[in-house]
Amino acid sequence: MKRHVFNKPWEAYLFLLPWLVGLLSFTIIPIIMSLYFSFTRYDMANSPLWIGMGNYMTMYKDPRVWKSISVTFRYVLLGIPFQLSFALFLAVILKKQRAGVRIYRAVYYLPSLFGGSVAVALLWRQIFNKEGIINRLLSLLSIEGKNWIASPDTALYTLILLSIWQFGSSMVIFLGGLQQIPQDLYEAGSIDGAGKVRLFFTITLPLLTPMVFFNLIMTIINAFQAFTPSYIISGGTGSPVDSTLFYTLYLYINGFKQFKMGYASAMAWVLLVIIAAVTGVMFGIGKKWVYYDD
Amino acid sequence: MKRMLSSIPALIICLSLAVGCAGNSPAQTNSSQSAAAQSESAALQPAEQSASAVAESESAQPVENVEIRAAWWGDTGRNDLYQQITGRFEADNPDVKVICEPVSWTDYWDKLAVQTSSNNAPDFMGMHPQYAADYIGRGKIEPLQQYIDSGALNMEGWPEGVINTGSVNGTLYMLAMGVTFSSVFVNDGLFEQLGVTKPGFDWNWDDMKTIGTDTRAKLDAAGMDSSWFMADLSNNLNSWRYFVRQNGHEIYTADGEIGFTLEDVTDWWTMYTEFRQLGIVPDAATTTEYSTATLEDSLFSRDKVLAILVPVNQFKLYSTTFPDKKLSIIRNPSAAGKAVGEFPEGAHFAISSASAPEKKAAAARLMNFWINSAASLELFGLDQGVPGNTSLSDSYMPNLDEYQLQIYDFVEKLSEIGTPSTFPAAGATEVDALFKSIAESISFEQTTVEDGAQQFFEQAKTIVADNKS
Structure with a gap:
């Protein structure tokens, strides 16, 4: 079997070449370079200077790194449960074959299509400003709203709200999962006298755990890498008072605004380790609660 | 794993491209x-001429x-x-x-x-x-x-x-x-409407406090509680630079070292904290909200501040952008009995x-x-x-x-009194960002003036030293 791979005609590799060149020059080589840069002081103009673990030591002592990690973790931990529950809730509602259900599915998916975009981040600013829609609605109830986006204690929550709004792709995956659940299980359950809630928690949810697990992993990885919302809404600074300083944003500020590409590379590798560790833990815990029907 | 790893730089590049394009293409x-x-x-x-040529x-x-x-x-x-x-x-x-x-x-x-x-x-x-x-x-x-x-x-x-x-x-x-100089544009119309005597051509920080307080009272009386005398410039490094020069120092010395003292920072942020408490300048959230606003969308444009610090060359731009406002030019506030802050810019x-x-x-x-x-x-x-x-x-x-x-006329006048300044040292971009971030932290009362000033003084030194090696 193994020999077979090498017995392929050489022309095959010729056809693979464009992809190989792309993979090497845009993925593999940059990854290796960034690992090397992470051990150097490098400002992209002068040649890199080897400083060993210097960048990693500086990171350990840099309060803004810790601040950005805490902001990012709060974003991930608070945003994802809401995002996934909301996606599941809508998927259950939209599962039933009713008239116009396809239109609803499309409509609910829409925010995900442009959810992470610059335009929506700008829109978000308008909604949560001092004179934004939210405060106008509040003023109808005679409540004077604050400036949600420009206050350190609420700014991050507006970003979390923005992330919950992008539930579309998780919803589609849940929908697919729901439709695979055999109908006869529900029938058997109803005959045994289970109500809707009981059916959901004893049949739907357990059989859906592989989808929940998949969505969880994907959204966690995405959330750790979130950048646009904070970049646009805070004007690229993480303001107010670093309350929206995502890890990726601080990485960007170091690399591209302050010419510290070595430090930024070290940060990127630490992020990789964090994501890998979190994903690894998820897989470990996943074995305990994910039900595979085989 | 490879996918994740590769998507980090790719993400950043894509985003920066997207941001760049967004500002660019139209x-x-x-x-x-x-x-x-x-x-x-x-x-x-x-x-005919050019065609034949x-x-x-x-x-x-x-x-x-x-x-x-x-x-x-x-x-x-x-x-x-x-x-x-x-x-x-x-x-x-x-x-x-x-x-x-x-x-x-x-x-x-x-x-x-x-x-x-x-x-x-x-x-x-x-x-x-x-x-x-x-x-x-x-x-x-x-x-x-x-x-x-x-x-x-x-x-x-x-x-x-x-x-x-x-x-x-x-x-x-x-x-x-x-060649230009820093100046303050005053919305004369708004001052008249409120019945406040606007600052004279030569005015100082004490005047800013008295006139600002008077303005606050008149604004409140007119029900304009979300308008202020001037924008909060506590985070504006260039504005602070005039203040440092008024104290006889420079932010950077001619040899590219730090030239300001701890008092220069402390006094600046103490003064602005007072201005903020007195309602002469906006609260921190408002300042943050408008920090990235375009001219058309700015505090000045929306009549939320009566005066604004701008290089004088933009006077025509402001006058033509806001034809409904009656504008005039005065100097940046000076410090009574101290050195001149302005320099040719x-x-x-x-x-x-x-x-x-x-x-x-x-x-x-x-x-x-x-x-x-x-x-x-x-x-x-x-x-x-x-x-x-x-x-x-x-x-x-x-x-x-x-x-x-x-x-x-303004450039002529200021050319006579302005004194040359030094060239900012390498690392100035980072020092600028640091100044903004600490000033913001002080304005939101997350840091005291003393701690913030101390942090800025120490870290600015480190940044400049790092950029030398």
Whole structure:
């Protein structure tokens, strides 16, 4: 079997070449370079200077790194449960074959299509400003709203709200999962006298755990890498008072605004380790609660 | 795992591209449109002449086409104006095509840093002394002497002092767009409406407190509780720079060391904390909200502040952008019995050292056209201050409109009292960011003035030292 791979005609590799060149020059080589840069002081103009673990030591002592990690973790931990529950809730509602259900599915998916975009981040600013829609609605109830986006204690929550709004792709995956659940299980359950809630928690949810697990992993990885919302809404600074300083944003500020590409590379590798560790833990815990029907 | 890893840099690059494009593409189409319109109208007048000239030169030697990218910062009005200037340049130089990349002031420095990092800086660009050291120190800016020697740049009529504003350690890197001074624009109409006596031409920080307090009372009486006397400048490094100079110091010494004292920072933030508490300047959240606003959307535009600190050259821009407001110019607040804070300032033009030789040459021609031709000055006027080419600006004097005359007078007056300042050291961009972030933290009462000032003083020293090695 193994020999077979090498017995392929050489022309095959010729056809693979464009992809190989792309993979090497845009993925593999940059990854290796960034690992090397992470051990150097490098400002992209002068040649890199080897400083060993210097960048990693500086990171350990840099309060803004810790601040950005805490902001990012709060974003991930608070945003994802809401995002996934909301996606599941809508998927259950939209599962039933009713008239116009396809239109609803499309409509609910829409925010995900442009959810992470610059335009929506700008829109978000308008909604949560001092004179934004939210405060106008509040003023109808005679409540004077604050400036949600420009206050350190609420700014991050507006970003979390923005992330919950992008539930579309998780919803589609849940929908697919729901439709695979055999109908006869529900029938058997109803005959045994289970109500809707009981059916959901004893049949739907357990059989859906592989989808929940998949969505969880994907959204966690995405959330750790979130950048646009904070970049646009805070004007690229993480303001107010670093309350929206995502890890990726601080990485960007170091690399591209302050010419510290070595430090930024070290940060990127630490992020990789964090994501890998979190994903690894998820897989470990996943074995305990994910039900595979085989 | 590979996917994840690879998507981190890819994500960043995509996003920065997206951000760059978003600011860029509409403006670009704009520029090509107005450029086309411009060259059309220019071509109409001397139609026969230029047609035959072009035909001749085409037969003599084929025209080499060079495409250069030109970047500057500015607001809508300025961008329209500058695209007309590049349009005229293109009409005069059919072999050069100029692609304009106008951006707002804050985005400009983000974008330029990213472009420079990837060796993709615009061939012709606006440069500011505040940030220049970070680019010059990394060899990203082309020295200009060779273009003067070759005759591409003609420095006739330029006073030595104005040329030198673009020199670092004896090498000329950039040429002044014009000479300007910081000033405060006052919304006279609003002061009259409120019945507050506006500050005089020469005023000081004590006046700011008394007039500001008076204004607060009158604003409250008029029910304008979300308007203030002036914007909060506690996070504005340049504004603080005048304050440091009033104390007889400089932020950076001539040798590129830290030149300010701990008291200079402490006093500044103490003063502004008081202004904020008295309601003379806006609360922290409002300041943050408007920190990235465009001119049309700014606190001043919305009558939320009565006065604003702006380089005087923008007086015409403000007056024409806000025709309904009655504006006048006064000085930046001075410190009673202390040194003068103001110094001759101004933006500059520079050429990227990473560009191809033929693009650099074309960029030098554009620079020469921009600052040394009557055709350009007719449009450019005093938009960036009084032009460095004195013989040209003298001949332009009779054409000054009422706004430009006020700019000219102000620059004349301040030239007599202003004293030269030092060049910001490498690392200035980072120090600037640090200043903003600590000032913000103080304004939100997350840090005390004393702690914040101490942090800034220590960390600024470290940054400057790190950038030396």
